[in-house]
Amino acid sequence: MIETPRSQYGQIAELIRGRIQDGTYPAGSLLPSEDRLAEELRVSRVTVNRAIGLLRSSGDVKVRRGTGTVVRSLPRIHRDAQARYAARQEGSGAGEVEVRKLSLKSRTEYREIGRTTTPPAVAQTLGLRKGEASLLRSRVLYANDEPTQIADSYLPWSITKDCKPLMQADAGKGGSYGRLAELGHGPVRFTEDVSIRMPSEEEQRTLDLDASQPVFEIWHVAYTAEDRPIEVCIHVMPGHVWTLRYGWDDQQAPKDR
């Protein structure tokens, strides 16, 4: 495409990004101070500061108060939607598939498991009556102790209320979908609605983000063979951590291939 001249701070950001990629500034290391960078690159400190701001938003560096600017250490994680849910029988659930594949240490921390008032948009998606409660399973996932997503899963309370394993962090073999299947409501089809937004202040704290770092919001909906929506799981995932992968067969292609 047509390339146009970039702002000076944009060029400095590109230069620093290049040094991160070629290993001059290794993952997890401390970047030289803004003063030193300004001196070396012969630009003003303001320019370096704006460049670092860009690298911060894009997740290439993190600014640690009292420490300095640290180069990103987590690799980008690829989330293959079909593969992750297909792999769920092997472990306790789908949640940690991608992280383990990268040989990162995976950890799930449940924040809340129990009966909750269903948020209106979730109630609408699940086709619940006004005031009908849900079982909320809310968790934060980590890779190498860095938070990678919040996942809030809502299931109709009327279906789940007597299922003890669903009230625990470890829902047993096949995770919560395994239990739903035993209850006669196993999912056979999924949809995901993906949008981008800026993180709330609570999400910034939980996911270690600043206000300038966008997140994916995924509404994952599971449907039964009767086409009943049986679960809504809302995933909030830092944009710079994830690439989402989806795949499908062309519906116009000959079916007999």
Place this chain on the structure above:
Amino acid sequence: MIETPRSQYGQIAELIRGRIQDGTYPAGSLLPSEDRLAEELRVSRVTVNRAIGLLRSSGDVKVRRGTGTVVRSLPRIHRDAQARYAARQEGSGAGEVEVRKLSLKSRTEYREIGRTTTPPAVAQTLGLRKGEASLLRSRVLYANDEPTQIADSYLPWSITKDCKPLMQADAGKGGSYGRLAELGHGPVRFTEDVSIRMPSEEEQRTLDLDASQPVFEIWHVAYTAEDRPIEVCIHVMPGHVWTLRYGWDDQQAPKDR
């Protein structure tokens, strides 16, 4: 979830967003000046200014120099990946399906159609040899004259070079996939890799964005029945304009349903 107190400017942003949603400030209208809002809401002008900054990043308003702050007029567009490619026979291509569905005026403007040096990452995805050229079909799409996406489609030059319709904006019935099928390379399967990033300066100009507004980058790859990647289309789409929809059948579910 646990709700924690929000910053004052966050609360003011929420209040203004509420007024946009309930029609107090209708789509396309001018917001009251920051001074007037500050006076009415009994907060400082700095607070109102930061609140407007949030609403700008989220795409709820646009700041027009010399005019003021204008309420967003374009509705959110839902892009159903399977449906859009399945619908491509009806028109000339898949590009305008979602926009027409919302009764918005759709327009595609080609910026470049022709032989190009293949970018390294595209060459790798298409399995091209080093230095092998591509046909680039680069376009900007609009809804009601607002830019909604850049789409740069790369096809192997060796396959496409003698196909005249592919060298034109209107590639004929079924769009470029129709032509690929006639050339014996019709796509039967697609993958999409979705990531979030901040827009480049050129993209900010083309898509009427500011530097704080994140975009989706989608790498759409089409495969032939022989599993050859035959097209890479890179979509750059403002996050606040789009919600992406994907769906699939559970690969663990009984196949005979």
